[in-house]
Ligand SMILES: [Zn+2]
């Protein structure tokens with residue numbers, strides 16, 4: 560089964576859908592998306608975290624169905640996020 564980005568509700572109309580994109584790290588609304596080097600869908604990041612990700616300052620991980628900063632504890636699932 561393909562992983563699902565639960566932070567992105569694809570059932571919403573396009574305008575709302577775009578507004579609901581949130582940075583995987585800080586939760587700020589953003590329309591910036593970064594491709595990741597894996598089978599996973601593009602990740603939404605705010606401009607600040609997007610720049611950090613591109614300059615390798617930020618490591619992303621995959622929690623239970625969503626992106627998060629790797630090696631930090633997910634506040635939703637209360638688990639340490641595995642790096643990609
Ligand atoms: Zn951010």
Ligand SMILES: [Zn+2]
Pocket residue numbers: 622623625627633634635636637
């Ligand atoms: Zn989580």
